[in-house]
Amino acid sequence: MVVEIFGGNIMVKYSELKYTTFEEYFNDFINTLLPTNKTYEYFVDWNRVNKVVHKYKREIKLLESLYGLNKDEAKRKLEEILLEYPSVLPLLPALIAERTKKGQVEIYDPDKFNFLTLDFNPHLLTTQELQEILKFCERTGILNVLTTVENLENYLFGVEVGLDTNARKGRSGKIFQKMVERFLGRNVPEYITLVTEDKNFSLYKAIGRSKTPKKHDFVFYRDGTPIAVMEVNFYNTTGSKPLEIVRSYITLNRVAKDRNITFIWVTDGPAWNEMKDTLKIGMKEIDWVINYNQLQRLINIFNSVNWELTEL
Incomplete structure (x- = not known):
């Protein structure tokens, strides 16, 4: 199912996430954003x-x-x-x-x-x-x-x-990553291997010139083969960085598709309330864009097809 918005086709798979319209999906995304990711580890190391x-x-x-x-x-x-x-x-x-x-x-x-x-x-x-x-x-x-x-x-x-x-900003992203990792650890089936910041596999090799490409936050393997990568980030404040991230993730999504790998972007934080247009740019090009509260919907979909993600 495809709808028109800003003169282009929405690619995000909102119907698979059990939403009737893109507007319903987008409103749920915004309305369920986490107000904070401050856990007990956030304040002082x-x-x-x-x-x-x-x-x-x-x-x-x-x-x-x-x-x-x-x-x-x-x-x-x-x-x-x-x-x-x-x-x-x-x-x-x-x-x-x-x-x-x-x-x-x-x-x-x-x-x-x-x-x-x-x-x-x-x-x-x-x-x-x-x-x-x-x-x-x-x-x-x-x-x-x-x-x-x-x-x-x-x-x-x-x-x-x-x-x-002063280090709290850097810890913020890591804390959200740990939140997602805990959720995945409880909900991903045993036949799927979850690797955090995998040193051996990176789609960034295809889009960068660095000899040491950036690591993905999570790589999902089945029978030793990477089937999905996931990037996660949390934004408390607005800025130019999210737009840079969106553009790089759009490219990663295309690279992943060429390799029959699923790209997933999990992002959250109150800043998205003020950056809706930037968010929609990503949703227009990336298959899976979800917040923390929508993670369960995603896992339910993947489990329903036994993580044969090429079927989606």
């Missing part, structure tokens, strides 16, 4: 936070020796520690919530009218490097932290918890 703090326990104790010293005393003490224990170097930018790039921090020094690259990887410091590091600690307030904060471990713990909130 405690394993990462504890790992960072535990990693620097020895160095924290060394730097705590500066507590209560005046500025000059603290600079001399820090200089001694840096020369004797270079392993404290990575801890210094962490105290001001600075994520280094390969252990380095780039900064503009207005006194020298020049950009500096400070290396905080553990290494023996030259005289010039030592003075630059000491200046960095003084000007950025690190030295003040070391002389006024008695318990650096608790301080660093708080800093890392705060920094971890």
